[in-house]
Amino acid sequence: xxxxxxxxxxxxxxxxxxxLSQAGSVSGGKTTKFQFSNSCxxxxxxxFNRGVRxxxxxxYIETAKIFSGIIEKDPDCAMAYWGAAMSIWHPLWxxxxxxxxxxxxxxxxxxxGLTATIRERAYLDALATFFSSTDVNSNRVRVVRYSGKMNDxxxxxxxxxxxxTVFYALSLLGSVDPRDQTYKNQYKSGALLNFVRQTHxxxxxxxxxxxxxxDFPGLSHLALDAAKDKLASDYRVIIRVQTKSGDRNLENx
Numbered sequence: 001x002x003x004x005x006x007x008x009x010x011x012x013x014x015x016x017x018x019x020l021s022q023a024g025s026v027s028g029g030k031t032t033k034f035q036f037s038n039s040c041x042x043x044x045x046x047x048f049n050r051g052v053r054x055x056x057x058x059x060y061i062e063t064a065k066i067f068s069g070i071i072e073k074d075p076d077c078a079m080a081y082w083g084a085a086m087s088i089w090h091p092l093w094x095x096x097x098x099x100x101x102x103x104x105x106x107x108x109x110x111x112x113g114l115t116a117t118i119r120e121r122a123y124l125d126a127l128a129t130f131f132s133s134t135d136v137n138s139n140r141v142r143v144v145r146y147s148g149k150m151n152d153x154x155x156x157x158x159x160x161x162x163x164x165t166v167f168y169a170l171s172l173l174g175s176v177d178p179r180d181q182t183y184k185n186q187y188k189s190g191a192l193l194n195f196v197r198q199t200h201x202x203x204x205x206x207x208x209x210x211x212x213x214x215d216f217p218g219l220s221h222l223a224l225d226a227a228k229d230k231l232a233s234d235y236r237v238i239i240r241v242q243t244k245s246g247d248r249n250l251e252n253x
Contacts (some may be wrong), residue, residue, distance in 0.1 A: 036049055071084065081124075086127065091143070129145045173212055190210055
């Protein structure tokens with residue numbers, strides 16, 4: 001029962017994530033700009049970064065709209081197809097059905113014919129590993145292969161691309177073996193994210209995924225520090241949204 005109560009508490013803290021989509025990351029009352037490097041046109045940069053930021057908050061309905069809009073504005077933006085496909089796959093939720101797998105593969109096939117940087121191609125190829133079949137029975141096999149590809153990206157780009165580490169950590173959680181009582185993936189994911197927290201404490205995925213890393217029996221106490229930080233961050237976002245909108249109803253939250 002203790003674990004259950006802690007899980008509910010931690011889960012309630014995660015609910016504040018949608019507020020971050022309105023105000024961005026906040027540190028000490030100041031907005032910190034989030035950026036995922038990409039080679040798309042300048043006209044779509046703001047929306048692209050917003051889309052990736054919301055991917056880290058699992059706002060998949062909204063991200064699907066964002067990346068679809070980017071494709072309309074900049075059809076040669078290869079990574080927009082990556083974002084649209086990432087919106088179909090929810091690593092910590094239910095896997096896509098056959099139609100979803102087909103849709104993701106179709107998006108990535110379109111991206112394959114477009115110009116992309118070596119780093120972008122690595123992200124696209126990794127995701128294509130998961131969407132390489134519409135057989136729902138082989139989902140787990142493909143999830144594990146995807147995580148292996150994300151490890152390659154992490155090893156190659158971690159020094160200049162913080163999301164290489166963060167998305168790799170998420171892939172570890174998505175590929176957890178439910179029979180593994182050593183919690184190998186969970187501990188590794190948490191360690192990677194705690195390392196990132198030291199230099200990027202306001203990254204939109206770090207606190208969120210750290211909490212998920214330890215949302216397992218016997219591990220929830222390890223998430224409390226991240227949960228407290230996330231609650232404090234979300235509170236500052238609430239105050240900022242209130243100030244901008246003039247909504248006095250938020251005063252007593």
